[in-house]
Amino acid sequence: MTAGVHVSGTTRLYAVLGDPVAQVRAPMLLNPLLAGLGADAVVVPVHVRPGDLADVVRGLTRAGNVDGLLVTVPHKAAVCALVDELGPAAAVTGTANAVRREADGRLLAENFDGLGFVRGLRAAGRPVRGAQVFVAGAGGAGGAVTAALLAAGAARVAVRDPDAARLAGLLARLGEGRLTGAYAAGPGDLAHAGIAVNATPLGMRPEDPLPFDPADVPPGALVADVVMKPHETALLRAAAALGRPVHHGIHMLQQQVPEYRAFFGWPAQRDAESPQ
Amino acid sequence: MTAGVHVSGTTRLYAVLGDPVAQVRAPMLLNPLLAGLGADAVVVPVHVRPGDLADVVRGLTRAGNVDGLLVTVPHKAAVCALVDELGPAAAVTGTANAVRREADGRLLAENFDGLGFVRGLRAAGRPVRGAQVFVAGAGGAGGAVTAALLAAGAARVAVRDPDAARLAGLLARLGEGRLTGAYAAGPGDLAHAGIAVNATPLGMRPEDPLPFDPADVPPGALVADVVMKPHETALLRAAAALGRPVHHGIHMLQQQVPEYRAFFGWPAQRDAESPQ
Incomplete structure (x- = not known):
């Protein structure tokens, strides 16, 4: 505590x-x-x-x-x-x-969501440069994660969202920001992803459906969640049961802490770089 | 702490x-x-x-x-x-x-200021019923203290405020609330008070003048303050130096705690009635 x-x-x-x-x-x-x-x-x-x-x-x-x-x-x-x-x-x-x-x-x-997410992948030893990524969700978290992945050198980011207008809006803004490599996900993209990310709120409630089926992700691909509570979402539990490596939502927040500190002008840290 | x-x-x-x-x-x-x-x-x-x-x-x-x-x-x-x-x-x-x-x-x-103040006087062993009181300030605290003193049976409350309209407004509202016994303080009222109360903000800042001169209060009369910080206001220090009994501002807040608890519906208290 x-x-x-x-x-x-x-x-x-x-x-x-x-x-x-x-x-x-x-x-x-x-x-x-x-x-x-x-x-x-x-x-x-x-x-x-x-x-x-x-x-x-x-x-x-x-x-x-x-x-x-x-x-x-x-x-x-x-x-x-x-x-x-x-x-x-x-x-x-x-x-x-x-x-x-x-x-x-x-x-x-x-x-700072995207920066925190990418920092979290790096801290977990997952290379982002050159990666092929699938992102479920073109909302706040999905847009932030996609932009930061592209800025960090991801090769391609396939984004899926049932709201076509929201997805198109995100892709347009990424283009305006000169971040290339994002596109609307097609049927085969999940099967070719090295990293598959849930960036929707699905998983916060016990009755939520899975944002995608982790069985569709290649063996060895990382299944990541941005949902922080519960810590073990249904997606991550299902992925782990299939033997896929998983990456918890809390990392995205934890790795934003140094960014918040700089943004809000908090005093220089006295002890370790990251809180536990 | x-x-x-x-x-x-x-x-x-x-x-x-x-x-x-x-x-x-x-x-x-x-x-x-x-x-x-x-x-x-x-x-x-x-x-x-x-x-x-x-x-x-x-x-x-x-x-x-x-x-x-x-x-x-x-x-x-x-x-x-x-x-x-x-x-x-x-x-x-x-x-x-x-x-x-x-x-x-x-x-x-x-x-709840007034109720807290009267509770505080009672807890300090000062009778309110029948008392002759001088109150400096017809603002929020002064009005609350005056109304509660009258409701608790004070004989007369002389209120002083340099803002004549504010003072008249308070006296009118007290009358509408059928609380009788308050009047605009005249020159001799401080000298006849059994309790003299500062209900102005004077005393919060070091450069503030005294709200009244405690030398004008009869020996044995209680000098009370509603200012909570500093704990020892200039008024209370001066009164104590003259040998007058004093009553600190913190009592008014402390004695409101049971009222807040009831008003906000906090759970029943587990231990003592008053916090330290």
């Missing part, structure tokens, strides 16, 4: 916005880090229904001691319309998972 | 709104209590400038896991215009320090 955090009148706040929000890991991951850095700051969950996102973002960012927002499903795209500026990954993906207030009061949003 | 609080995705939030907010004691007072009650909830400070109050209240009360607001200077009057319903003490005083969301989504505001 995590150590407790101390809250007083001087404490600075970071809010994690999601719907649902009960599953978010950021408070348990980041609060011990902040405490270890000696920062008087706490990350709290904020449950925001889609119709309330604009009001909640406005209210929180008007508060003088709210220094940043972390944004998760289903708000990663909608939040981009509520800020003044998008960082490069947010501009390409049309989604963001972090918002900070600049000194002049303007709001800047950026997306 | 306080024990740390555990924050996860399921944690419910209470926000303390103030400007400034660094001095608020509620997080340190209430978080250990909530932890002791086994509640998965945390009280956090939220710094709100007056022009942003409406936006911040709207944003926070739209969040699904924000279960309540605590409201302090300078927002206690303004918040009343932002809710759907006022409790009886809020209606009389025109100020509130607690807001909760009802099951139907409506917002209810109430003021």
